[in-house]
Amino acid sequence: MGRIIGCFVMPHPPIIIPEVGKGEEEKARATVEGCSQVAEEIKSLKPEVIIIITPHGPLFRDAIAITDNELIQGNMGRLGAPEIKFSIEIEQKLSRAIMKSSRNAGIMTVPITQNSLREYNITNELDHGAMVPLYFINNEYKNYKLLHITYGMLPKIDLYRFGMIIKSEVKVIDQNAVIIASGDLSHKLSDDGPYEYNPMGKIFDNEIISLLTEGDVEKIFNIDRKVIEAAGECGLRSFYIMLGAMDGLEVNGRLLSYEGPFGVGYGVISFDSVKAQNRNFLNRLVEARDSERSMRRQKEDPLVKLARESLEHYVKKGEYIKAPSYIAEGILNQSRGAFVSLKVDGELRGCIGTIFPATENLAMEIIRNAVEAGEKDLRFPPVDEEELMDIEYSVDVLMPPEHAIRDELDPKRFGVIVRRGSRAGLLLPDLEGVDSVEEQLEIALKKAGIAANEDYSIEKFEVIRHR
Numbered sequence: 506m507g508r509i510i511g512c513f514v515m516p517h518p519p520i521i522i523p524e525v526g527k528g529e530e531e532k533a534r535a536t537v538e539g540c541s542q543v544a545e546e547i548k549s550l551k552p553e554v555i556i557i558i559t560p561h562g563p564l565f566r567d568a569i570a571i572t573d574n575e576l577i578q579g580n581m582g583r584l585g586a587p588e589i590k591f592s593i594e595i596e597q598k599l600s601r602a603i604m605k606s607s608r609n610a611g612i613m614t615v616p617i618t619q620n621s622l623r624e625y626n627i628t629n630e631l632d633h634g635a636m637v638p639l640y641f642i643n644n645e646y647k648n649y650k651l652l653h654i655t656y657g658m659l660p661k662i663d664l665y666r667f668g669m670i671i672k673s674e675v676k677v678i679d680q681n682a683v684i685i686a687s688g689d690l691s692h693k694l695s696d697d698g699p700y701e702y703n704p705m706g707k708i709f710d711n712e713i714i715s716l717l718t719e720g721d722v723e724k725i726f727n728i729d730r731k732v733i734e735a736a737g738e739c740g741l742r743s744f745y746i747m748l749g750a751m752d753g754l755e756v757n758g759r760l761l762s763y764e765g766p767f768g769v770g771y772g773v774i775s776f777d778s779v780k781a782q783n784r785n786f787l788n789r790l791v792e793a794r795d796s797e798r799s800m801r802r803q804k805e806d807p808l809v810k811l812a813r814e815s816l817e818h819y820v821k822k823g824e825y826i827k828a829p830s831y832i833a834e835g836i837l838n839q840s841r842g843a844f845v846s847l848k849v850d851g852e853l854r855g856c857i858g859t860i861f862p863a864t865e866n867l868a869m870e871i872i873r874n875a876v877e878a879g880e881k882d883l884r885f886p887p888v889d890e891e892e893l894m895d896i897e898y899s900v901d902v903l904m905p906p907e908h909a910i911r912d913e914l915d916p917k918r919f920g921v922i923v924r925r926g927s928r929a930g931l932l933l934p935d936l937e938g939v940d941s942v943e944e945q946l947e948i949a950l951k952k953a954g955i956a957a958n959e960d961y962s963i964e965k966f967e968v969i970r971h972r
Contacts, residue, residue, distance in 0.1 A: 507675045511550050511683040512747050513543050514717065514740070514758075516771035517561070517637040518689065524586035532766040539762030539773030540638065544645040546775060547683055554596045554682040555642065555649045556671065556750075558743040559634030562655030563627045565615055566852075567886060569607070569667060571600050572629070572653040573616035579631025591631050591639060596650035599682075602674040603652075610670060611891070612663050617653075634687045642685075652682075656742040658852055660895050661726060662790055664742055668749020669787065686747035688740015690714075690770030698768020700737050701940065709736035710770040713744075714763055717774055720756030722748050722786045723793065730851045734937055738770075751776065752786055798894060806971040807831055808900045811868065812845045812875035817893050819876045828868040839867045842903040844933060844968075845874040847888070849895045855882040860903060860922065860931060871900055899972045901933055906966040916945040919965040928953045934968060 520526040521533050521540065530537055547555070563570040572595055581589040604614045615621060622629055631639070635653060656664060675682045690713065691706030692698050709732050716725045725748065733741065748756070761773040805813070811832060818826040828837060844858025857877035864870050875898070879888040888896070906922055914921060920934040923946065930953030932945055939945050947957070955961050 507553075507678055507680040507682065509672055509675055509684060509750055510552060510681045511546065512686070512751055512776040513546075513683065514686050514688070514744065514747070514772055514774040514776075515540055515543060515638040515641075516689045516740075516769075516773065517559070517634045517687050518767070518769065518771060519581065519584045519633050519637055520767065521771075522581070522584075522586065522589065522637065522640050524589055525581060525584045527585075533764060533771060535762040535764045536771040536773060540641040541644075542761050543638075543773060543775060544641040547642055548646040550681070550683060551646070552649055552683040553680040554599060554652055554675070555639075555685060556652040556654065556675075556682050557635050557638065557685040557687060558654045558656055558746050559632055559687045560656060560739040560743065561632035561634035562653065563615070563617055563625065564655055564657070566658045568613040568615045569657040569659065569664075570615045570617050570655040571604055572651075573597060573600050573604075573618050574629055577629060577631055577651065577653055579636050581633075581636065584633070589636075589640065591636060591643070593631075593639070593651045596652050596678075596680075599652055599674060599678050599680070602677060603670055606670045606674060607667060610666060612659070612667050612670070613657070638685050638687055654746070656746060658742075658849075660850055661742070661745050662787075662794060664745040665726075665749035665752070665787060665790060668746040669752050670749075671746070672750045672752065684747050684750055686740065686743035688738070688743040690738050690740060690772055691736040691765075692739070692769050693735070693737045694765040694770055695768040698765075700768075702768075703735045703737070705732050705735035706737065706770070708732055709738060710763070710765070710772070713738075713741070714760060714772050714774070717744065717772075718758035718760050720758060720776075722756070723789060726790055727793065734851055748786075801897070806900075807833070808836070808871055808902070808971040809898050811871050812898045812900050813896070815872040815875040816847075816879040816888065816896070816898075820879065820888055820890050820893060825872055825876065828866075828872070832868050836867045840865070841867045841870065843867060843870045843874055844901040844903070845871060845878045846899045846901070847878050848897045848899075849892070854892075854896060855879050855885050855888070857882055858901065858903075858931075860906065867902065899970060901968040901970050904967045904969070906964040909963050909965040911942060911946070911963065914942045914945065914963070914965055916940065916942060919967060921945050921949050922964040922966065923949045923953050923955060923961050924964070925953070925955045925959055925961040928955055930955065935970070
């Protein structure tokens with residue numbers, strides 16, 4: 506009977522590969538040594554399958570991508586090292602078994618085959634999230650088949666359940682496997698990084714490393730969402746899947762290295778997960794999630810409740826609701842523009858709104874825009890009934906806009922509208938990652954299709970935000 510014989514967290518900065526870094530890798534010497542130690546441990550384990558979970562393969566919002574071709578290849582030509590090449594056989598028996606079990610469990614997967622490559626206009630190449638860890642592993646050990654997985658933007662409990670499916674199917678194929686959860690930590694440790702410095706970056710890195718080494722699954726799933734969003738990480742979803750694959754086992758992590766020399770956190774962790782543990786983390790995670798949902802609904806603002814009930818009713822019944830009795834008379838007698846935003850696990854799931862009122866009152870404005878956000882936002886597929894419990898809502902009621910000049914803008918206080926002729930772009934105030942007037946105007950102009958060097962007018966507006 507096969508089993509998972511090792512789990513590892515590995516970062517994926519190409520610069521730590523000597524042929525790419527050309528000396529710069531010495532600034533991340535601890536990371537290089539940590540990755541080399543992982544490779545030596547894998548060599549001693551001699552797995553028949555390496556399962557790598559990456560953020561940088563074909564990424565889908567509503568599905569997990571699993572390579573299902575016979576081979577997967579790649580090289581580092583784009584990174585200035587074309588001599589580094591990979592050609593690895595895919596363990597198709599395992600990939601297909603996992604996809605079948607995931608489908609039966611209601612977790613959507615996309616097989617990356619020649620057909621899907623053409624359909625989605627993507628290439629069957631190894632991404633750097635896989636190549637960097639595999640570079641170190643291949644230096645020590647090559648006698649394995651690969652399972653290449655790109656996580657999807659699914660609810661975190663579904664990712665954990667997917668990890669449990671991996672564990673179950675590894676047993677069935679009767680081959681030993683190791684899991685590599687590829688992911689960098691905060692990208693905002695300093696102004697030297699790819700994004701603007703945020704003090705939450707270090708807080709996140711310290712917390713996730715501490716919790717992973719302690720094996721505290723529940724606390725990992727309950728890290729403050731604001732800290733996660735501010736940190737700008739790309740590894741957490743990989744970790745959720747890996748932890749699911751260790752469900753029922755005693756999880757003890759050994760920190761091999763951590764550093765952030767280029768403004769990005771690199772953590773290397775090896776897990777000793779061999780002892781059975783009589784705890785069902787999935788049930789506890791589901792209980793915690795359900796408790797959070799219940800508390801959230803108990804504290805709902807009336808306009809947020811109206812938005813939620815509007816979309817839920819439409820998805821289930823195919824019709825708009827009438828304004829409920831709990832809506833105050835003042836809302837029924839007021840006409841305002843309003844935006845309704847939907848999020849799942851902190852990720853945008855839809856947003857539609859009106860600058861000026863388009864219906865008879867604010868209640869109807871929210872009812873209509875909640876349905877539009879869930880059903881008509883072209884960036885996303887329509888919301889289905891199974892998603893409804895995971896959606897969080899916010900409602901922004903717009904105050905009348907007024908003409909402004911650049912010096913009067915404040916992205917934390919004011920939203921902005923830019924116009925040129927029939928083209929217009931709007932951006933709400935106080936958005937994560939929009940910290941300057943320049944950023945606010947750049948995004949609004951892009952939405953409007955207006956070039957920065959064109960003449961355009963500016964309007965500012967305030968909102969009353971309901972969450």
